[in-house]
Amino acid sequence: MKILHITAQKPFKTGSGIYVRKVIEQFDKKGFKQAIIAGISNEEKIDIDTHLSLEKYPVYFNVKEMPFPVIGMSDVMPYESTRYRDLDENMIDCFRQGFSRQVIEAVEIFNPDIIICHHLYFLTALTRSLIKDKKIFGVCHGTDLRQLKSIDLKQDFIKDNIRKLDAILALHNDQKEDIKEYFDIKESNIHVVGSGYDDSIFYSRDSSYEKDCIKVIYAGKISYSKGLIPLIKAFSSLDIPKDKIKLSLAGMGSGKEYKDILNTAKESPYKIEFLGNLIQDDLAEKFRQSDIFILPSFYEGLPLVLIEALASGLYVITSEIPGVRQWLGEEINNSGKIRYLTLPRLINVDIPVEEDLPMFENNIKNEIQKIIKNINENKYNNNLDVTHLSWRKLSNRIEKILYKF
Template sequence: MKILHIITQKPNSTGSGVYMCGMIDGFEKIGYEQAVISGIDKEDDRNCFNNNIGYYPVIYNSDKLPFNVVGMSDVMPYNSTKYKDMDKDMVNFLKDAFKKNIQKALNEFEPDLIICHHLYLLTSYVRELIKDIKVVSICHGTCLRQLQSHDLEKEYIMSNIKKLDLVFSLHDEQRQEIIDLFNIDPSKVLTLGSGYDKNMFFNKEKELSGEYINITYAGKIAKAKGVESLIKSLDYLNYNKDFININIVGDGNNRYEYEEIVELANKSYYNINFLGKVTQNELSSLFRESHIFVLPSFFEGLPLVVIESLACGCNVVTTDIAGVKDWIGNDINNSGKIAYIDLPKMKSIGVPYEDELLVFEESLSNSLETMISSILNDNTRNKYIDMSEKTWMSLCSRLDKNIVIINELLV
């Protein structure tokens, strides 16, 4: 089978891009031929994939597409265009630019199946444009947030998403949300889950000591990701200054918000290091040297960093994001390696009520305190857990089992 992957944004800078690349790697091992259409900035490196993968980049900030790469979140780790700020001309620029590469890929690569990422504008256009090839799509959560936040091309998107041949959700709760939101046939929505690269994210044989505690966050540097609350939660901890070390990995395109968070961190009693954007190799190495990974985010799809950090041996403290607990499963949930914090009440998607934050930050601090104690007293950081069912290869094998359904569609 020949598979064409399509994503509107960069293929190597966000969770959905990493997800797509993980799928590509898994399908390559299975033996499928593949090609990719994705957006990149005119200044970006175009060598995003190995020579076995056909690549058709769509270039933003060019004559044909004269604005920044669109972002499925309002805060992206690079300069981006918000969908809510787009007008009709920008939508048409986007469609025209991608149409050219889609037609080129169809003529040269001749795919049997198209996998789109995000149930949103470009996926809707692909479905409208292509009638004789089966088109499926993977929901990453942020697309649903966009639909619920503003009305850009909403009726157009809703109408064409319903016409997809199959939709894959990250977890069962999201599956039901997709069915309800799009009024789509439940038989066309399957739960797929997520995965991680076991060759990149793995635990080392050497155990970490408890002489000090490394706590790491990785993601966008934004208030919606709970980074500000994480810094405030440290004030409730009662350890020597040098015993706790905090690493903040990532960047954000809202410079004012980023600088506010850095200024708050500079006032903290503990040492907080802003490491910026790092490579996947650097991130995996950092996880292997960290005792705790913390994700205090107020909104996520199915965060890859949770399973990536677990695979590297980290204990995890995360908000109780919809679907994550079920996806992680009882064995890991009951291992003492992961703790969940109740989300504060939200006034809108990803935006908590201000008066809820104090209780949330105290709860976050208590969970960190409990996890530190379990590391010191019960050596939970060095406890082995089986992550074999969470790899990209496992995900692609699950999808391969559903290939019977896709093959029936292809007849």
């Protein structure tokens, strides 16, 4: 089987980028021939494992033909980016021409059996409008639905062409219902496949681990929508000696949001460190050196970092993100290793109602302190087997769907 993968973003650093890379790696092991079209900056390469047999068709940004940074599906990305909401007609035309050339060239030269487009958004719709005689699948990552619901960019064009996809892969059942309703697509055309993690990298530490203090860690973009300011404020109000706990934030952000979060952390009486972007191996090692992972995000698709943290033996605190409970299943939810935060009321998908934030912060504080009590009492110290949620298993689920077509 020959598969062409298409993404408008850099195929690394973000959650959807990791998803693209890991599916490609797993399909390579199955002997599939693959190619990728991806948006990158002019000084970069498509940075995917050089051992893979993969044809690459980069679309360059920050060049004469596309004189602006790579467009990000989220408004805040861990690298310099352009927001979809800031595109004018000239920029949209540059985007359309740049990707159209590569899509047509890749299809002519590589001649794929199947095309997998990531994000149910403008590029996926553009690909469907250009290529009529190939099977095209769209993968929903959640941020695409957020863009569709928050800005008015080529809505009719996107909806009309997303409906024409041969199939859509959703992360969870709640998202499937959202896709069905928003695009008016038949339920039989939407397949829930979940997300995954790398079980060769993320695994629990050995029993000889010794800690000098409780270590709390977050990993993801450094932005408002991830709930980091409430997290820092909650952490700063803990009733714990200052030398007995610290918070680490892995990831990057940009602009005013990033500076505001840095400044809020500087005001904390507790130790808060910013680790920057970490490669997967380094993040896994940081997880094994930590005790509690927290994701207080206001909006997510299906955060694979939750599985990575659970696989690493961490206690997990996460926002009550739609689809997560169902995805993780009863055994994990009843294990005592994961606790859920009730979300504040939200405006435009991921902006919290200001008056709800004090309660949200207090909930974060209480959950951290409850887990610390469990740690001190050595409760729920068993490591979970989450290998059924690995990339290998995900690729098997996707492969079965592809062969149906």
